Amino acid sequence: MNRLNRMVSDLVDMTRIELGRVELDTQTNDLRDLVIEADELFEDASPIHQLVMDLPPEPLMVCCDATRIGQVLNNLISNAIKYSPQGGVVELRAGTEGRWAWVEVEDHGLGIAPKDHLRIFEPFQRVGRKEEIPGVGLGLSAARRLMEAHEGRIEVESALGKGSTFKIRLPLRQKDEGPKGERPGASMDQRP
Numbered sequence: 001m002n003r004l005n006r007m008v009s010d011l012v013d014m015t016r017i018e019l020g021r022v023e024l025d026t027q028t029n030d031l032r033d034l035v036i037e038a039d040e041l042f043e044d045a046s047p048i049h050q051l052v053m054d055l056p057p058e059p060l061m062v063c064c065d066a067t068r069i070g071q072v073l074n075n076l077i078s079n080a081i082k083y084s085p086q087g088g089v090v091e092l093r094a095g096t097e098g099r100w101a102w103v104e105v106e107d108h109g110l111g112i113a114p115k116d117h118l119r120i121f122e123p124f125q126r127v128g129r130k131e132e133i134p135g136v137g138l139g140l141s142a143a144r145r146l147m148e149a150h151e152g153r154i155e156v157e158s159a160l161g162k163g164s165t166f167k168i169r170l171p172l173r174q175k176d177e178g179p180k181g182e183r184p185g186a187s188m189d190q191r192p
Contacts, residue, residue, distance in 0.1 A: 038073040049089075062172060068149075080106070084109030090106070109163050112159075155167045
């Protein structure tokens with residue numbers, strides 16, 4: 001029953017996201033804190049997986065909706081665990097490149113064929129051992145839309161049998177943003 005509830009909730013949420021009906025509550029957040037929260041949520045999720053974090057000592061200040069970016073991170077970690085059925089290490093890393101803050105979630109599981117790298121971000125698209133691994137193919141599509149709404153990106157590097165690395169990028173907070181990091185008019189209706 002929990003799985004069915006989760007699927008219905010994901011479908012309703014995805015519909016709202018696709019229709020641009022989700023308002024973002026953007027504030028200044030340290031992206032490291034969101035990674036730590038996601039790690040804590042999954043640290044006991046699987047006895048055969050080990051989550052390892054590598055975070056920089058300096059803050060990664062971004063303007064984002066913490067709940068929505070948490071949703072993206074949770075989806076990526078959940079997928080890393082699901083698509084590594086033999087267990088192993090799931091690595092969470094963060095840092096900066098130019099004007100971007102980034103987070104990577106890497107697993108050493110099943111991997112994704114290059115021909116499917118773009119397709120996995122479309123609604124209801126699943127690859128690999130889909131009959132064995134639960135899900136309906138909405139998580140990565142929602143993640144992509146949420147990253148776009150934050151003027152960010154999501155990318156994947158993967159090879160079959162070698163695992164996957166998903167990377168999200170968010171613009172670092174600029175000095176001209178308001179005291180809480182609000183950007184005027186931030187909503188799902190704005191698409192880069």
